[in-house]
Amino acid sequence: MPERLIGAVRGIGHRVVDAVWRMGYAARFFAATLLHSGASFRRFHLTIKEIYFSGVLSLIIILVSGLFVGMVLGLQGYETLQKYGSESALGTLVALSLVRELGPVLAALLFASRAGSAITAEIGLMKATEQLSAMEMMAVDPVARVVAPRFWGGVISMPLLAAMFSAIGVFGGYLVGVVLIGVDEGQFWSQMQAAVDFRQDVVNGVIKSVVFGIAVTAIALFEGYDAPPTAEGVSHATTRTVVTSSLAVLALDFVLTAFMFRGA
């Protein structure tokens, strides 16, 4: 019995030590990525390629999702607002919901599922097929050549995707609210224009999406780079990317919202 107890305690100890070690490794990896980012800007075509891979190829899912989310907001918002005779505030509701919260958060969750998982799988497979080792042996740093451009590609893409999500979402709300239900078009747009503050709402939304972009891309890159070089290892790493980055986005959203919108 004492041996089983000691074994269990030892197992917990190992897990804690492994977790702390991995966090330290992740922090060092993130620092190395920032430190070796020079080439990503000097040879910007490398980053442009990754913006295409992470951003442009995510456009369809972002635009379609944004449109439907906006349309649902239009329907649900009208349903509630008309009870209080405030359906003219539909534009405000749709725009604020999207710009402050749903745009950055949902775009980041979709980005994690589409681009984040792809980044992890790609880097993990590059490692498993010794492409990263080959690069090292050619005196080319894989962190500078492979990781950093993907990081900046993700960080630049994320706010642009979130902005497009919000824009198409507002259009979706307009389609349902104004075109379908018949809310006054002038009121829809003018109330939205009056209520949405550029600094308080739009800039804060952009800040959120930049933070989410950093978190999701850094997690995706680290999971790929740290993946055991086997089919199972890459598969687990891809799953961890989606789970960890989704949770990170939701947790960060709470923290950022608490700081940004206190009593506003």
Add this chain to the structure above:
Amino acid sequence: MASDNLIEIRDVNFTYDVRPVLKGIDMVIPRGKVVAIMGLSGCGKTTLLRLIGGQIMPTRGQVVVDGLVTSELDREGIYALRRRMGMLFQFGALFTDMTVFDNVAFQMREHTDLPEELIRDLVMMKLHAVGLHAVWNMRPAELSGGMARRVALARAIALDPMLIMYDEPFTGLDPIAMSVIGNLVRRLNDALGATSIIVTHDVQESLQIVDYIYFMADGAVIAQGTPDEIRRSDTPFVHQFVHGEIDGPMAYHYPAPPYGADMGLEAAHA
């Protein structure tokens, strides 16, 4: 004056965590020669290549490459050394998001300021040297295993390295592709005036093309010699390895408790 030996490995030990992988290795690789390092899987051959490439450092001892002790070099020094090395990985390790042309041009673009026209000519020359200039615009996924290995070889010699390392270059190839790669290893080494190290367990192909062989087992060098000396060797392990005998110093059965105990027979008798 430069030493006759491009590489000198002096009393090198290496351990992963607490597990010893290499134990007191002494080895010299003379300039201009093709040297094979042979042994069973897991005997430390690839670890030795990684030590020479400076990817890992010895726990004890020295690895000297072209007069430079790798463990005394900083990151820049190691990278400068690697620019004079080429390495062929077991399955080629071609960059799958690039064409054959871009794979071969990779180092030229990363390490030189050569104009694209000159890079184009050089890449086509390298591909021609391995007989594959016709596939310059293909993707690695479109190539057969043997072709991928040859393209990887063209990439490894892109900057005319002083040292070319081959990690299991014959694995998974058909006899013709194997022979093609073997010939290329020898011809390119002589044409470039380079030095080559082949880590392999393919005895017959290697004995035809190499100048010298080191045999490793359990992290130590247990035999060495020219191909003829190895063929004639009466060292039991070398004899078993070269002739592919099932039983010998390397036992057929992995060390285990008595078979009867595993089958529950001894327990039944007790």
